[in-house]
Amino acid sequence: MYEKFFSLDELPFDGLPDNRFYYVGNYQHQALDILTTNLSRNGSICVLSGPSGSGKTTTVRMLIRSLPKRMRIIAIDDPRLDPHMLLATILRASGVVATSFESIAELTLKLRKLLEHSIESGIITTVICDEAQGLSDEVIEQIRLVFNIEGELGKMINFLLVGQEDLIENIQKPMHKMFWGRVKAFAYLKAFKRDEVHAYVTYRLQVAGCHDPIFTNRAMNALYRGTGGLPRIINSVADRALCIAFEAQKKHVSAFMVKKAIEIVRHERSVFVVGIKTFAKEFIKTLFARVPVLLSGVALSFAVFALTYKYLPSRINDLSLQSLIRSEEMVVEQYNRAMNEMLPGRNYKSKALALFNHSINNSVFISDSIDTLIKLNGYSRSDSLKTICSDLDSVSLKCNTVSGDLDLVKMVNRVAVLKMRKDDLTPFYVVLNRFSKDESEIIVGDKLFRVKTDFIRHCYDGQFTYIGIKMKSFDRMLPKINIDLYNMAMQKLSDKLDLQFDKLKATEAKYSLSNSYSNFKSLVDDDFLRYYLIDSAVWQGANLEE
Numbered sequence: 350m351y352e353k354f355f356s357l358d359e360l361p362f363d364g365l366p367d368n369r370f371y372y373v374g375n376y377q378h379q380a381l382d383i384l385t386t387n388l389s390r391n392g393s394i395c396v397l398s399g400p401s402g403s404g405k406t407t408t409v410r411m412l413i414r415s416l417p418k419r420m421r422i423i424a425i426d427d428p429r430l431d432p433h434m435l436l437a438t439i440l441r442a443s444g445v446v447a448t449s450f451e452s453i454a455e456l457t458l459k460l461r462k463l464l465e466h467s468i469e470s471g472i473i474t475t476v477i478c479d480e481a482q483g484l485s486d487e488v489i490e491q492i493r494l495v496f497n498i499e500g501e502l503g504k505m506i507n508f509l510l511v512g513q514e515d516l517i518e519n520i521q522k523p524m525h526k527m528f529w530g531r532v533k534a535f536a537y538l539k540a541f542k543r544d545e546v547h548a549y550v551t552y553r554l555q556v557a558g559c560h561d562p563i564f565t566n567r568a569m570n571a572l573y574r575g576t577g578g579l580p581r582i583i584n585s586v587a588d589r590a591l592c593i594a595f596e597a598q599k600k601h602v603s604a605f606m607v608k609k610a611i612e613i614v615r616h617e618r619s620v621f622v623v624g625i626k627t628f629a630k631e632f633i634k635t636l637f638a639r640v641p642v643l644l645s646g647v648a649l650s651f652a653v654f655a656l657t658y659k660y661l662p663s664r665i666n667d668l669s670l671q672s673l674i675r676s677e678e679m680v681v682e683q684y685n686r687a688m689n690e691m692l693p694g695r696n697y698k699s700k701a702l703a704l705f706n707h708s709i710n711n712s713v714f715i716s717d718s719i720d721t722l723i724k725l726n727g728y729s730r731s732d733s734l735k736t737i738c739s740d741l742d743s744v745s746l747k748c749n750t751v752s753g754d755l756d757l758v759k760m761v762n763r764v765a766v767l768k769m770r771k772d773d774l775t776p777f778y779v780v781l782n783r784f785s786k787d788e789s790e791i792i793v794g795d796k797l798f799r800v801k802t803d804f805i806r807h808c809y810d811g812q813f814t815y816i817g818i819k820m821k822s823f824d825r826m827l828p829k830i831n832i833d834l835y836n837m838a839m840q841k842l843s844d845k846l847d848l849q850f851d852k853l854k855a856t857e858a859k860y861s862l863s864n865s866y867s868n869f870k871s872l873v874d875d876d877f878l879r880y881y882l883i884d885s886a887v888w889q890g891a892n893l894e895e
Contacts (some may be wrong), residue, residue, distance in 0.1 A: 351595035358558035362588040364581070366410060372580075374545045377408050380536035381775040384509065385415045387534045388475055391468070392504030394496055394531050395518070396481075397511045399538030402581030405511050406591045408538060409477060412509075421467065421477045425535060432491035436460060436533040439495075453491075461498055464505035473505040482512035488525060493528040534704035540578030543570070544710055548775040550712045551586055555776070560716045561735075563591070567604035571585075575611035585614045598804065700741065705800075708793040709777055717881070718778040719748065719814065721792055725764050725780065726816050726890045741816065746889065750814045751877060755806060759784055760841050761881060763815040766889040767791075769808040784893045816891075817884040823866060830886040832857055838885035839869070848872060 352360065361370070373381070380397060387393040393465065399405050413422055421563055423442040430438065433449075436456035440447040447456055467474055478484065478492075492508055496562035510516060520529055541549055547569045554563060564572070568590070576582040589610035594602045647741055712718065716735060723729070723736040728744065730736050738748035751757065758781065765781050782797065789802045820826070836854055843850035855865040870879060 350589050352557075354595050354598075355559065355563060355591065355600070357554075360588070361557035361559070362584040362591070364584045366407075368410075368414070369556050371407060371411055372549045373411070374404075374541055374549065376537070376539050377404060377411075378772075378774065380408055380538055381412055381415065383534050383536045383855055384412050388412070388509060389473075389509050391419055391473055391502070391507065392417040393533045394528075395493075395510070395534045395536065396516065396532055397509060397538070398514055398516050400540065400579065403538040403540060404580040404676040405538055406479070407580070409479070409511055417473065419472050421472050421474045423474065425476065425478045426480070428478065428480045428488075428702050430488060431485070432487050433559060435488055435491050436495070443474070457495070457498075460495065464498060465500050468500055468502060468505055473507065474505070475509060477509045477511065480513050481510035482515040484510070484519070486522070489520060489525055489528055493525075493531060500744045541573075541580065541583070542578060543573045546573040546576075546578055546583060547710070548713070549583065552775065560714060562601045562714065563594075563600070564607075565604065568602045568607045571604040571607040571611075575607065575615070582615070586610045586614060589614050611753045613727050631885070658763065699846075702798070705793070705798055708796055708798075709771070710780060712777045712793045713775070714764065715768070715778045715814075717794065718780050718792075721780050721795075722748075722764060722766050722814070722816060725782070725792075728837075742819075745819045746816055747819050748814055749877075749880075750812065754811065754813050755784075755809055758813050759893070760845065761815060762816070762885075762892050762894055764893060765815040767805070768810040768812040769805075770810040771808065781805070781813070781893065817880070818887050818889055820880055820883060823863070823883070826883055826887065830862065830883065831888065832862065832886075834888050835862065835882070835886035837866075838882050839865070841884060842869075842873070842878060844874065846878075884893035 350360065352358070367514070384395055384397065387395050397405055397408065405517075416422070421443060423439055425435075425438055433453055436453060437447040437449070437451075440456060440459055440463065443463055445459055447459065451459075464474060484492075496504065496508060510520075517535075519525070520532070550564055550572065551562075564587075571804065572583060572586060573592075576586055586607065587610075590602045590606045593606045593609055594600075597606075599606075627633075718739060720735045721739075723741065726746075728736065728741065728746075729749060730740060741747055744859065751761075758767070768779050768781050769777050769779055771777065775837040780792040781789065782792050785802065787802055788799055789805055790797060790799050791805070792798075818826075832855055839851055839853050839855070842848065843853060853865050853869055866882070869882065873879065
């Protein structure tokens with residue numbers, strides 16, 4: 350396949366249920382929040398609906414991972430069952446013997462005993478019915494009756510019905526009025542929006558090992574239009590487009606390749622050709638069949654207009670909305686202020702915000718931010734290509750990727766690439782150039798922004814990368830160590846780890862520095878903190894604070 354050609358570790362769009370490839374869009378995030386809240390306790394009927402291919406099955410898998418550990422999940426994938434089979438399936442999935450010779454009353458009694466025992470053991474039982482739009486009216490009624498089984502603590506079972514839009518129509522029938530009244534939560538999955546399609550494709554490529562964009566912006570737009578934003582179709586079309594690019598030995602997927610992939614996957618003819626044929630057919634039909642009707646309608650409309658104009662008691666005032674707005678200065682001021690806020694780019698504030706959001710949406714590859722980070726440290730390639738961490742080998746530097754909070758970033762005090770995450774959980778990367786309590790500077794793409802530090806705290810995902818020295822043995826590093834910088838770093842570490850700085854402080858004598866470092870090693874068993882101490886004492890690179 351095309352993995353080696355695009356430097357991928359695995360196939361990004363094969364559609365297999367791999368947790369690493371789960372992408373949470375806006376509607377998926379809302380659905381997970383609603384369903385997790387309601388199904389984490391007993392006594393809930395929830396409905397998850399959406400068009401085919403919108404990611405309902407994937408959302409259910411993610412939901413199961415987020416539910417409490419003491420949860421018995423019973424999945425029913427085939428809706429073609431009767432009330433008797435529903436009860437037997439729930440019992441058998443719970444380890445209880447249930448035969449076809451037992452009546453519904455006997456099975457219901459067994460189910461009651463099972464649920465009572467589960468409640469006593471602290472186990473929540475949740476039944477998930479997939480393709481629920483195919484459930485019969487009798488089964489929906491049986492679900493209501495099972496849900497009504499109560500113990501001392503109330504309802505003892507949950508149900509989640511998952512299906513297409515027809516599911517809502519089915520349970521809204523008059524005969525299911527009592528069932529409808531017991532549904533606690535409805536979650537609906539819509540297709541991805543245009544920017545979500547871009548984020549979804551980028552996220553899956555990154556998980557598969559991609560470090561540079563493969564799909565052009567026009568290709569992304571074509572992918573959105575051709576798939577309607579449905580994840581299942583996006584996977585098929587994107588996979589086929591990568592195959593087409595591989596066959597053509599092209600490193601980037603173009604809009605033409607995506608359109609060709611759509612024709613193959615969805616068996617669609619050219620939209621232009623179909624449109625021309627449809628227009629010609631409708632024109633001929635209108636010309637020979639509807640012209641008399643249209644002429645009659647025009648004549649009737651003209652007659653009504655003439656009578657209305659003649660007998661209308663008051664004359665129509667030819668005063669436009671624009672002239673009304675202009676008649677009062679206060680109204681004009683409020684109108685202009687509203688327009689400036691609504692339309693991006695009409696003033697400096699909205700233009701800057703639009704530029705910032707656009708930069709964030711395009712800063713999804715860490716390789717771009719690493720290139721900026723290396724250049725801020727004073728290094729670049731002579732061939733104008735993007736610099737990468739391995740290019741630092743020749744100058745005895747390296748990229749350090751560390752997991753830690755922003756307090757650790759502040760202590761390290763180096764310009765760093767921060768891994769960030771938007772509210773829809775889409776990852777992006779920024780370069781932290783200056784850091785302070787209230788306002789900080791970040792570089793996104795090739796632009797510098799001054800933002801509130803609270804924004805960084807809100808989006809920071811707990812991982813940062815900065816450039817430091819390549820650590821050698823302490824004896825070989827000793828001539829390069831600055832005593833003052835060493836003591837400054839030791840002071841920070843002493844405050845952080847509650848150590849006695851006076852006993853660890855080094856003097857100008859080399860043996861004192863060696864003793865100080867040996868004492869520190871005996872107290873701190875953290876390789877990164879040891880590295881930080883020496884790296885700060887040598888100090889090569891750009892820092893956050895002067």
